[in-house]
Every structure is written in structure tokens, then in C-alpha cells.
Amino acid sequence: MSTVTPQSEPKLDRDALAAMYEETFRNFEEGTITEGMVVAIGKDKVVVDIGYKSEGMIPADQFSHEELAQLKVGDRLQVYLEECEDADGNLVLSKEKADKMKIWEELETLHKEEKSIEGKIISRIKGGMMVDIGVKAFLPGSQIDLHPVRDLDGLVGKTFPLKIIKINHRRGNVVVSRRVLLEETRDRRRQTTLSTLKEGQLIQGTVKNITDYGAFIDLGGIDGLLHITDMSWGRVGHPSELFQVSDKVEVTVLKYDRETGRISLGLKQKSADPWTGVAAKYPVGTRVRGRVVSLTDYGAFVELEPGVEGLVHVSEMSWTHEVRHPSRVVSVGDQVEAAVLNIDPGSRKISLGMKQTAPNPWDMIEAKYPAGTRIEGKVKSLTDFGAFVGLEEGIDGLIHISDMSWTKHIKHPSELFKKGQKVDAVVIRIDKEKERLSLGYKQLSRDPWEEQIPNKYRVGDSITGKVSKIADFGLFIELDGDVEGLIHISEVGLDANVRMEEKFKPGDDVTAKIIKVDRDERKIALSLRDHQMDSDRRQVDEFHASQGGIDQTLGRAAKQSRKRNQSDSEA
Structure with missing residues (x-):
């Protein structure tokens, strides 16, 4: 068995050891994010080992209370390498900057992939709102909805999904939009709605x-x-009588024009047309009861049943024919009784009459006031003619200005009558169809033109009167x-160059000769020239007559003088 002696191990020189030591500092660049391990947790700092020759320290205030409470030795953190060595030779790390850089990286990824992010509106600023999406971002007013x-202030504190439409990490600028997401949602809903939309379909909206002519319904x-x-x-x-903005309503699709995209909707079409069978239900002459639903200058609309209305014309x-406006007789909401006068289902029109439910006083007028009857009444109104x-309720008679005097030229009825004055008159004629009663005031006395005036004013007589009016003729x-x-x-x-206004004035006494009395025309023609x-x-005649008397006196005197002279001669 062989053994390895120390002398047999490879010998490591100083250069190799230096290279191995330098290898431990690879990839540690200032301004980058790296991962480290927590080795100690102090009161005011957290010590992190990133594999560098020395540990780095992160101020404790860069951690929230919750983060510090959960932090343990051995936990790994993403940190930002600010400086490898500061003035004291310490490694400077930052968790806060690492978090922000991570957020910016995520934001850039979301922007690139066109994904949304939740954002909380924190304040209102000029031109829009400030939003917190991890960093502060700007939400322009035009991109809110x-x-x-x-009410922009009412949005503060609310959270919405947003889309990044512009980002600049170097400048720290982020612009977001909520409208883009709403438009995308609307377009998706629109395509879904259009793909299923058809005429006759019931749809929720x-x-x-709301406008004067209708309501726009969002169908999706x-x-x-x-x-x-x-x-x-x-x-x-x-x-607005039926709807308010945001109301939910179910409507029928009446028409859908795929070329223009216009959709016509109906609500009443959900129920049967109440005008079907109306002619049989309300024949002419039928008495009906209904509620006054609206008034106009010309009449009142009466609802007979939901969807079926009739018009009571003011006439x-x-x-009495004294109704100038329907509001003097009825009010909206009144229950009234009326008679059906005419019905036109095609035009959806029913003519009603309220007066037809009461007796017509004109049906008995001829028997009650035959021509020649002397009546007493009160003047209700005066007109130019x-x-x-008023004779009784509903019956008025007219004394025409031509029937006020046999002789006097009446310019206006106020010369003889006053409103409210009691007067006697004679019934001249009755027109039942037109409901007119003609009265006469001058007929209370005999016509003086029959005998009195022709006997009193004879042609050839001279008469004195006062100038009452000067006319061109x-x-x-x-x-x-x-x-x-x-x-x-x-x-x-008068001479041609003399005007009558220069010679005469109203009230002047004038004596003229009667040259014509026309009983039929009721005119008396006078002549100032003939009288003159x-x-x-x-x-002239008187002058001639006086001259003849003087001649006779002188003749008698001359004869007597001759007789005296003759007597004297004889003597």
C-alpha cells in the first residue's frame, strides 16, 4: 500500500493563490442587484453576506416592521450593491434600491408584454391623478374613463386595473391608462354582442x-x-318620465343595420298593442270615463286605458263656448266622463266630448225664446261689432251694433252699454245649428222711419242742426x-280753394234745406247751397216788394199834388 507524503502533493505557488482569491470577487459590480444571506440582525442594521471579502450592512429602516419581525439569520435577500468599499472600507448595500429596481424591471416587463397592473389613486394633480403602482405614476384625466x-376627488383612495402606456426608468416617469383597458373590454363585449344580435331578440341593457327624442341603451x-x-x-x-341614467332595462331589437351599426330598440313591443280592437270596444256614442293626462292650448288628453288616449277639444x-283654455275646466289627474264622437284606429285618434254628457240647452231654445220674445239679460262682453x-247658463245672445238704434249712428257699443248692465232686448232670429241667438235693442220701440220721420222732415223744408262729423265727402x-x-x-x-275744416267745426249750428228723405235707405239729404x-x-223778393210800395206812395203823393194845383188854378 503506497502512501502519499506531503512532499507528493502539488505545490501551490503564490500566483495561483492570488488568482483564486480574486475569483471570489467576480460579478460584483457597483449599481447591480445580487443575492446575499442574512448573517446577523441588529437593532439598527442587518448584516448580509454576498460572498464578498467582507459583509455588507443594510440600515434597519429600509425594512418594514413586519419584514423585520419575520426576518431570520440564513434568509436570502436581493440587495443592491451601492459601493464595494466606502471611505471606511465597508461594503454598502441597499434593500430599498433593490426593491425599486426590481419593481422597475417588472414594470418594464408588463409594459413590453402589454399586461395590466393594479394601481391606487393617491392624489389629484394638475392634468390628472397620481397613482401608486409600486412607484408613483401619472394617470392623465383623459385616460381615467x-x-x-x-368628480375626480371622489376617485382618491380607489384601486383600478391600469395599463402602462409610457415608461422611462432613467427619468423615473411612468404614464398609465385605465381607458385603454375599458376600451379593450368594451370591444370584446361589443364583438360578443354583435355576434349574437338579431332582430326580435330580447336583450338586457x-x-x-337620455335626450329629448329617446334614450341610448348600452347593450354591452x-x-x-x-x-x-x-x-x-x-x-x-x-x-326622463320613464328612465334615469344607469337604469337596467330589457328591450326588443327592432332593427339592426350591420352596415351602419345602428340598432333600433323597442320597449312597448314587449306587450300587445292596446289599439287592437279599440273600434269595437269604444263605438261612437259610447260614454267613457278616463283620467286627464295632459293639457294643451286646444284641448285635454284623456287616458281611457294604458296606451289608449282620446282628445277632448276645447270646443x-x-x-257655453266660454272655455278659452282647458285648464279652466279640468286639471291633470282629474277623472272625467265623456262621449266618443269619432274614432280613427289607423291614426290612433279618438275624439271625445264632455259637453255631450249634459243636456244641450240649445235643443229647447226655439221653444223657450221664439222670435219676437222680449227678454232681459246682463251684458257679458262688448266687442267692436x-x-x-247672457240670458241663462250656456245661452248668450248678440245685439249687433246695427240693431242698437233706429236713428243714431253708433260707433261702438260702449256708447250705449256697459259690462254687467241689465238690458232688455227682443229675440230677432235663432240659428240652432250654429248656436247663435240674434237680439235687437232698437226693436223695443217702433221704427220712426215708417211714419214719424217722413212726416216730420219733408222735402223743401229748412231745418237747423249741429255738425256731428266732418268727412271727406x-x-x-x-x-x-x-x-x-x-x-x-x-x-x-264752398269755393274750390276752401276746405270744409276751415269753414266748419263739430258742434257748429247749421241751417240747411231738406232735398231728399229716403225711407228705405234711412237717409236724409240736406243742402246748404239750396238753403242759401x-x-x-x-x-231779392223782399227788396222788390219794398221797392213797389215806395213807387205807389210817390204816385199817390204826385196825384194829390196835381189835384191841389188844379184847385188853386180854378180858384
Whole structure:
């Protein structure tokens, strides 16, 4: 058996030993991450052996309380080699920087692989939000959601999945986006929805937006329009009456245009059309009860059953014809009784009448107020053409301005009547179809034009009156008994260059000659010129008559003088 003596072992020279020693320092570069083993845990530091010629120390404050409590000698750690030897020859390590570098490496990997990461919004800053994803990252306002977010402060403290859209380790900048993930989710849902969507399908959705003409429903990544006319078989004033944003709703797909991507939805189509069989259910003449659901200037809409409404026109609300607006008779929510006047199922229209449920006072008007009846009533209103007089509830008569006076020219009814005044009148005629009752005020007395005026005012007589009106064509003269006469401009007798307004004024006394009395036309024609000519003629006649008397007196005096002279001669 052979033995190996010490002299037989290979001899190691100093160079070999130095090389082996240097080998222990391989791969230890400052600014890199390496792995080490915990060899001691102190109050203010943790000693780690990374296989270097000396151990390194990590300040204890780089560990959390939980980490320190769980840390044991022999545990292996990832550490950052800051310096191989500081001024004191110590190995300087950092767990904190190792953790951050590891995070940056993970973030760069996530960015490269386009994966998401959870992030907690920690504060609001200019242009967006600050997010904690292990390091501080910037979330621009435009990347928070698919739509602008009004309450950004309400997001602080919330955690969302985010996607890194920009990263720069050297500058320490990270930009993240939540919108990108939402768009990806929406697109996936959209493709799923579109692949299964078909007309007639019932589908769940969420009210996304409300407009005057309808509501947009999110069906899962794609929006459909629920038009206001397809919301209910009944009347809908505004979509907000039925829906609010975020409401869940089940709708029917009415139409899907694959080229444009437009989807029309319906809600009322889920139930049967209530107008089916309406004509048989509500024949003309049927009395119905319903609820007033809306008012317009021209009438009131009454719901007979859900989805079936009829219109009571304002003219069909009362026999009195005094309803200026439906709100004076009914209010929304009132239960009313009405009669079916007309029905058009094709146009979905039913005409109703409320007044038809009460007796029509005009059915008995002819028997109660025959022509020639003298009545008493109260003036209810005045117009330019007459005065309306109320006889009883629902019955008004009109005294036309032409039936107010036999002789006087009435310019406005207010010259004779006042609102609320009690008056007597005579029934002239009745139009039951048009529901009109004509009254006369002047008919209370006998027509003076039959005998009185023709006997009192004769052609050829001169008469004095007052100027009541000056017109372009002549002068109106007020005579006794509220009778008016007209002096036509051709009978005034003025020179061509003289205007009537310069010669006459209202209220002036004028004497003129009656040249025509027209009983049928009820007109008296006067002439100022003829009266003046007659006056001039009388003056001439009187002058001639006075001249003849003087000649006779002088003749008698001359004869007597001759007789005296003759007597004197004879003597």
C-alpha cells in the first residue's frame, strides 16, 4: 500500500493563490442587484453576506416592521450593491434600491408584454391623478374613463386595473391608462354582442344617456336607441318620465343595420298593442270615463286605458263656448266622463266630448225664446261689432251694433252699454245649428222711419242742426230725435280753394234745406247751397216788394199834388 507524503502533493505557488482569491470577487459590480444571506440582525442594521471579502450592512429602516419581525439569520435577500468599499472600507448595500429596481424591471416587463397592473389613486394633480403602482405614476384625466369624469376627488383612495402606456426608468416617469383597458373590454363585449344580435331578440341593457327624442341603451359595448315613440303605447312627454341614467332595462331589437351599426330598440313591443280592437270596444256614442293626462292650448288628453288616449277639444268641453283654455275646466289627474264622437284606429285618434254628457240647452231654445220674445239679460262682453248678453247658463245672445238704434249712428257699443248692465232686448232670429241667438235693442220701440220721420222732415223744408262729423265727402248734421242728415260736399257750396275744416267745426249750428228723405235707405239729404239760394231769393223778393210800395206812395203823393194845383188854378 503506497502512501502519499506531503512532499507528493502539488505545490501551490503564490500566483495561483492570488488568482483564486480574486475569483471570489467576480460579478460584483457597483449599481447591480445580487443575492446575499442574512448573517446577523441588529437593532439598527442587518448584516448580509454576498460572498464578498467582507459583509455588507443594510440600515434597519429600509425594512418594514413586519419584514423585520419575520426576518431570520440564513434568509436570502436581493440587495443592491451601492459601493464595494466606502471611505471606511465597508461594503454598502441597499434593500430599498433593490426593491425599486426590481419593481422597475417588472414594470418594464408588463409594459413590453402589454399586461395590466393594479394601481391606487393617491392624489389629484394638475392634468390628472397620481397613482401608486409600486412607484408613483401619472394617470392623465383623459385616460381615467371612457367619458369625462366630473368628480375626480371622489376617485382618491380607489384601486383600478391600469395599463402602462409610457415608461422611462432613467427619468423615473411612468404614464398609465385605465381607458385603454375599458376600451379593450368594451370591444370584446361589443364583438360578443354583435355576434349574437338579431332582430326580435330580447336583450338586457343599461340606460347610458337620455335626450329629448329617446334614450341610448348600452347593450354591452354597443349602444342602441330606444326612441320616445317606442317606449310606451301611451303618451310620453319626455323620456326622463320613464328612465334615469344607469337604469337596467330589457328591450326588443327592432332593427339592426350591420352596415351602419345602428340598432333600433323597442320597449312597448314587449306587450300587445292596446289599439287592437279599440273600434269595437269604444263605438261612437259610447260614454267613457278616463283620467286627464295632459293639457294643451286646444284641448285635454284623456287616458281611457294604458296606451289608449282620446282628445277632448276645447270646443267640446262646455255648451257655453266660454272655455278659452282647458285648464279652466279640468286639471291633470282629474277623472272625467265623456262621449266618443269619432274614432280613427289607423291614426290612433279618438275624439271625445264632455259637453255631450249634459243636456244641450240649445235643443229647447226655439221653444223657450221664439222670435219676437222680449227678454232681459246682463251684458257679458262688448266687442267692436256688438254686445253679448247672457240670458241663462250656456245661452248668450248678440245685439249687433246695427240693431242698437233706429236713428243714431253708433260707433261702438260702449256708447250705449256697459259690462254687467241689465238690458232688455227682443229675440230677432235663432240659428240652432250654429248656436247663435240674434237680439235687437232698437226693436223695443217702433221704427220712426215708417211714419214719424217722413212726416216730420219733408222735402223743401229748412231745418237747423249741429255738425256731428266732418268727412271727406260731406258734413253729418245731428237733427232732433237722434236723426242724422248728410250735406254732401257738392251741396255745401264752398269755393274750390276752401276746405270744409276751415269753414266748419263739430258742434257748429247749421241751417240747411231738406232735398231728399229716403225711407228705405234711412237717409236724409240736406243742402246748404239750396238753403242759401232760397235765402238769397227771399231777400231779392223782399227788396222788390219794398221797392213797389215806395213807387205807389210817390204816385199817390204826385196825384194829390196835381189835384191841389188844379184847385188853386180854378180858384
